[in-house]
Amino acid sequence: MRTFIGIELGEKATDELSRFQEVLKNYTIKGRWTHKDNFHITLKFLGEIEAESITEIEDAVKVAAKSINPFYIKFDKVGFFKGNKDMRVLWVGTEENPFLNKLHDNIDEELHKIGFKKDERKFTSHITIARDIRLNIGIEEVNNLFEKQKKNDILVDTVFLYESVIQENRRKYIPIFSVLLK
Template identity: 80%
Template sequence: MRAFIGIDIGEKAIEQIVRFQETLKNYTVKGRWTYKDNFHITLKFLGEIELEDISKIEETVKVAVKGISPFYIRLSEVGFFRGDKEMRVLWVGTEENEFLNKLHYKIDNELYKIGFAKDERKFTSHITIARDIRLSIDIEEVNNLFEKQEKEAILVDTIFLYESVIQENRRKYIPIFSVPLK
């Protein structure tokens, strides 16, 4: 199964991002918008895993989150990962947060101990809102629009293992297990 470790962002943040997507649709030449039920922050992409590895991954995540209490993060800006001609991924990032960075670091390190490769790229906390998109405005104007949006604090209190599947011609992320922060 294709899987990743992630954070649910909560209903208020989801609704805020949906409203922002609706605003951006007025400036869209082409692209695919992320469905609201797929909004999340990926802490660690695992790739293909075996069913029998799930309990070992769960125990490893429990070790990684020890000593990390629930905390809040805030949405900050819009950014993108480049593609050939379009923005391959358009995302909403979060403010720099030492607790979130520590959480990513500990999960990455603990999973490395059981055979997962360490992340090679710097961790960029983000929520994907569109793919393969071309806009009629530049990223600076996108951020000017985003600055006008309300930005609620997001409580990070649970870590999930999600399975990524295609159902009814659409990608869906299904929670497999959750580990609460204490």
């Protein structure tokens, strides 16, 4: 099963991002939009795992989360990962947050102890909102539009192991377990 450790955003934040997608659709030449049910922050991509390893992964995540109290994060700005002619991934980032970084680092370390490779790139907290997208405005204008959107704080109090599956011709993320922060 294809899996990752992540954070849910909650209904208000999900609705905010969905409304922002609707605004951006007016400036879109082409692209694929992330379904609002799939908005999340990935803390650690695990890839293919065996079902037998779920308990060990859950134990590692519990250890990683036990010293972290619930905290809030905020949306920051819109960015993208480059593709050939398009923006391969268009995302909304969150403000730098020491608690979120510590949670990521703890999870990375505890999963490394049970055989997962450590992340090579610096953790960048973001929510993918579109893929393979081409807009008729630049990223600065996109951020100007995003500035006008209402943004609430997002409570982070639970970490999930998700399975990524294709159902009914669309990607879905199914929670396998959850771990509450301290």
